[in-house]
Each structure stands twice: as structure tokens, then as C-alpha cells.
Amino acid sequence: MKWLKVEQTPQLQGSVKIPGSKNSSLALLAAACLADDTVILKGIPNISDYRVICEIVKEMGVEIERDTDDAVHINSNKIFHTTIDPKKSSSFRTAYYFIGALLSKFGKVSLGYPGGDNFVSRPIDQHIKALEKMGAKFTFHEDYYEVEAEELTGATIYFDTITSGATINSMLAAARAKGTTILMNAARDPEVVDTAMLLNKMGANISGAGTDTIKITGVSQLNGCTHTVIPDRLIAGAFLISAGMTGGTVTVQDIVPEHLRTFISKLQEIGLEFMVEGNTITSYSTGKIRATRVRTGMYPGFPTDVQQPLTALLTQADGKSIISEKVYPNRFNHVQQLIRMGADIKVRSGVAFIKGKTHLKSSVVHASDIRAGICLILAGLAAEGQTAITGVQHIERGYENVVEAFQSLGARITLQDSNLSHNDIEKVGGVYHSL
Ligand SMILES: CC(=O)N[C@H]1[C@@H](OP(=O)(O)OP(=O)(O)OC[C@H]2O[C@@H](n3ccc(=O)[nH]c3=O)[C@H](O)[C@@H]2O)O[C@H](CO)[C@@H](O)[C@@H]1O
Numbered sequence: 544m545k546w547l548k549v550e551q552t553p554q555l556q557g558s559v560k561i562p563g564s565k566n567s568s569l570a571l572l573a574a575a576c577l578a579d580d581t582v583i584l585k586g587i588p589n590i591s592d593y594r595v596i597c598e599i600v601k602e603m604g605v606e607i608e609r610d611t612d613d614a615v616h617i618n619s620n621k622i623f624h625t626t627i628d629p630k631k632s633s634s635f636r637t638a639y640y641f642i643g644a645l646l647s648k649f650g651k652v653s654l655g656y657p658g659g660d661n662f663v664s665r666p667i668d669q670h671i672k673a674l675e676k677m678g679a680k681f682t683f684h685e686d687y688y689e690v691e692a693e694e695l696t697g698a699t700i701y702f703d704t705i706t707s708g709a710t711i712n713s714m715l716a717a718a719r720a721k722g723t724t725i726l727m728n729a730a731r732d733p734e735v736v737d738t739a740m741l742l743n744k745m746g747a748n749i750s751g752a753g754t755d756t757i758k759i760t761g762v763s764q765l766n767g768c769t770h771t772v773i774p775d776r777l778i779a780g781a782f783l784i785s786a787g788m789t790g791g792t793v794t795v796q797d798i799v800p801e802h803l804r805t806f807i808s809k810l811q812e813i814g815l816e817f818m819v820e821g822n823t824i825t826s827y828s829t830g831k832i833r834a835t836r837v838r839t840g841m842y843p844g845f846p847t848d849v850q851q852p853l854t855a856l857l858t859q860a861d862g863k864s865i866i867s868e869k870v871y872p873n874r875f876n877h878v879q880q881l882i883r884m885g886a887d888i889k890v891r892s893g894v895a896f897i898k899g900k901t902h903l904k905s906s907v908v909h910a911s912d913i914r915a916g917i918c919l920i921l922a923g924l925a926a927e928g929q930t931a932i933t934g935v936q937h938i939e940r941g942y943e944n945v946v947e948a949f950q951s952l953g954a955r956i957t958l959q960d961s962n963l964s965h966n967d968i969e970k971v972g973g974v975y976h977s978l
């Protein structure tokens with residue numbers, strides 16, 4: 544069992560290059576399967592979700608390979624079946640994008656239920672509603688489900704809730720459907736825009752991505768092209784918070800500052816200072832962390848995926864902070880672990896009440912999902928002594944080379960490739976809580 548050893552490190556200093564966005568990459572890899580020839584995607588991170596997708600598409604007959612310049616070439620010309628191994632498709636969240644990507648061409652897709660970070664129940668009713676409106680039929684079995692459509696036809700779809708996943712899936716399905724599809728109350732996330740940009744480069748006819756109404760006029764053919772995935776705004780956010788957490792100065796490179804506008808504004812209220820220059824942002828600790836109130840929301844709201852690192856930071860704020868988690872009201876798995884480290888946090892009805900400033904101390908803690916993991920790394924950097932973090936496989940779903948990136952900022956963090964020994968446990972206080 545791999546684990547992370549994190550030691551208290553004041554003042555992280557330096558600069559990190561931000562990789563391509565996981566969430567966008569997962570959509571782009573599926574979108575590429577809509578083309579009739581090779582799509583080249585640049586900047587796709589080599590994370591575990593990517594590797595599972597490679598296995599899935601290869602089994603269907605897709606040729607996929609990473610070249611020496613790290614670009615991923617995808618050719619879907621020879622797909623000979625669309626039955627996806629349920630175990631593999633359930634090991635990450637977005638296998639459902641293969642419904643949108645494959646249904647118009649092949650008429651049938653079979654796959655396992657969505658996995659990924661199951662911090663709360665994550666319904667897919669809006670995906671089903673949208674695809675059914677376009678003519679798809681769903682049949683649900685115990686471990687997998689099948690979706691069939693003789694022909695997908697354009698439809699006007701109103702989403703009952705703003706969802707990036709269902710917006711993307713519907714765009715994929717509509718790209719080669721017959722007629723025009725209008726998506727209303729659509730998500731405006733940069734990942735939605737990135738997917739629309741790739742599809743348009745392939746020859747699709749999509750307008751309005753980035754607003755709440757998207758129009759897609761189906762086309763009969765989509766072609767190959769080259770596209771670079773947008774940078775990961777969520778990883779960038781976590782690194783920018785690390786400056787505040789450790790009293791340091793951290794620069795993130797190769798990002799789109801516009802994607803982080805809400806984030807920067809909120810963090811400025813909390814006491815961090817920022818300098819934006821071209822495609823870099825530098826975050827400076829001022830030595831002050833002010834308590835605040837935050838509500839997460841769909842883009843351009845404060846991202847739910849940065850709520851966890853922010854929670855770690857607010858344990859160090861002077862006074863009481865309140866975080867209302869509006870996207871996934873029960874997404875607080877990290878809180879119990881922070882409490883183990885000495886944080887004073889109470890959660891009630893989707894709201895976390897954080898009393899600061901608390902002295903964090905070493906402990907054995909468990910990362911149950913990607914962002915909980917990054918939250919615990921940040922807490923470990925501020926905690927007295929040595930923190931052991933298990934659940935590394937969850938962190939690896941979202942962050943490529945996370946350890947090396949933190950090390951390059953001076954962080955004392957190492958990946959341990961062995962079981963936690965009694966000696967290690969003693970070093971973090973001698974108690975190995977049941978995880
Ligand atoms: C791979 C990926 O891109 N993951 C991101 C994506 O997940 P994902 O695409 O799954 O999240 P959605 O944007 O769909 O979810 C937003 C909200 O809509 C609700 N909902 C969603 C679909 C549906 O059919 N019915 C429904 O009620 C969800 O419960 C949630 O409250 O956006 C989330 C919200 O920004 C992020 O936390 C995830 O990191």
C-alpha cells in the first residue's frame with residue numbers, strides 16, 4: 544500500500560507548470576472517437592483515468608498511442624464493438640461520455656455504472672433525460688446498462704440542474720445527430736468550452752458554449768484535427784493555496800488566468816496577494832489568513848473541487864469561517880481527517896463551520912478522493928511533525944507527479960512504496976486509527 548510522508552515545511556517557494564485538465568481530457572478522449580480519422584490531443588495528463596480509458600478504447604478497436612512529444616493520437620476507424628468492460632468503466636467517472644460519443648455512429652453502447660469519486664451519490668438522471676429526448680433507450684441491469692438508438696435526432700433539452708457532465712454528453716451525442724439540438728440551462732465550465740472547441744475543429748457545428756444556451760446542428764461526418772487540452776484550473780488553485788498554507792510564494796505557469804477569476808477574488812478576501820502576468824499567476828502569503836464565508840457553485844462560482852484545499856487553509860484563519868457546499872452538499876470526507884489532525888470543524892446540512900486558528904499536528908490520515916488528498920497534503924505541510932496519508936491511488940486519479948511538483952517548491956513530501964510500519968505510525972503519534 545503506497546502512502547505519502549509529509550513533513551512540516553514552512554514557506555514553499557517556486558514555480559510549477561500546470562498540466563492539462565483531467566476533467567477536460569476525459570471528455571476530449573471520448574470526443575475524439577466521433578471522428579473518422581486521427582485526432583491528436585496535446586497535454587493529456589498521464590493519470591490513472593487516462594490509462595483506463597486507453598485500455599477501454601483499445602479493447603473496442605481504437606488505435607491510441609502517446610508519441611515521443613507526449614501527444615496522444617487516437618484513431619477510431621476500426622471500432623468493432625461498443626461493449627465496455629463494466630469493471631473498467633466503473634473505475635472512473637466519465638465512461639458515460641462514450642454513450643454520447645459512440646451512439647450516433649454505432650447505435651448501441653453497453654457499460655458499467657459511473658465510478659470516480661463517490662463522496663456522495665452522483666445521479667445521472669440529466670444525462671438519461673437528455674439522451675432519451677434525442678431518441679436513446681436505456682436498459683438497466685445489475686452491474687451494467689445498455690443504451691440503444693436507431694437514430695439520434697436533435698431536441699430541445701432543458702437541464703433541471705446545471706451539470707457539466709450532462710452538458711458535455713449531450714453535445715457529444717448531438718454533434719452527429721440528425722437536426723438541431725438546443726441545450727438550455729447548460730453548464731458554462733471551461734471544460735464544456737474546450738470540448739466544443741475540439742468538436743468544432745473536427746467539423747461540428749456548435750455555438751454558444753460558455754453561455755447557458757448551446758446550439759448544436761448535427762453533421763454527417765467529423766474529421767481528424769490537432770487540439771491542446773486546457774490547463775487544469777483545479778490543480779492550479781490547490782498550488783496557489785499552498786502559498787497561503789505555508790507562508791510562501793508560489794507561481795503557477797501555463798494556466799488561463801480567466802478560469803481562476805472567482806478563485807483569485809475569494810482568496811484575496813482571505814488575505815493572499817496575487818500577480819497575474821500572461822499565462823502565470825503568483826500567489827503571495829501576506830502572513831494573514833482572514834476567516835470568510837464561501838458558497839461553492841457551478842462555474843463561474845467557487846469550484847467544489849477546490850473546497851477541500853480551501854478548508855485546509857481556513858483551519859489557519861483567525862476566526863470562524865463557513866463553507867456552504869452547494870454542488871455536493873455532503874462532500875466533506877476530508878473534514879474527519881482534518882479533525883484528526885487537530886482542526887476544529889463541525890458539519891451540518893451541507894455547511895462546514897471552521898474555527899481557526901488551530902494547531903495542526905501529525906497523524907495517519909486517509910485520502911478518500913482526489914481533492915481530499917490534496918487537502919491533506921496541504922494540511923500536512925502546515926502540521927507539526929510528520930503526516931502519513933494513505934489512499935494515494937485516489938490522488939493519482941487526478942494529479943500526475945504531484946509529489947515531484949510539491950518537492951520542486953521545497954515541500955518535504957515523499958511517496959512511500961511499502962506498508963506503513965509500526966515505526967512510521969509511532970512517528971505520527973502512535974495511533975493507527977481505523978480508516
Ligand atoms: C470528470 C469531471 O468532469 N468531474 C467534475 C464534474 O463532475 P460531474 O460532471 O459528474 O458533475 P456535474 O457537473 O454533472 O454535477 C453538478 C451537479 O449536478 C448534479 N447532477 C448531475 C448530473 C445529473 O444527471 N443529475 C444531477 O443532479 C450533481 O449531483 C451536482 O450537484 O463536475 C463536478 C462539479 O463541478 C466536479 O466536482 C467534478 O470534478
Ligand SMILES: C=C(OP(=O)(O)O)C(=O)O
Pocket residue numbers: 635636637658659660661848913914941
Ligand atoms: C470529483 C472529481 O472527479 P470525478 O468526477 O472524475 O470523480 C474531481 O476531480 O474532484
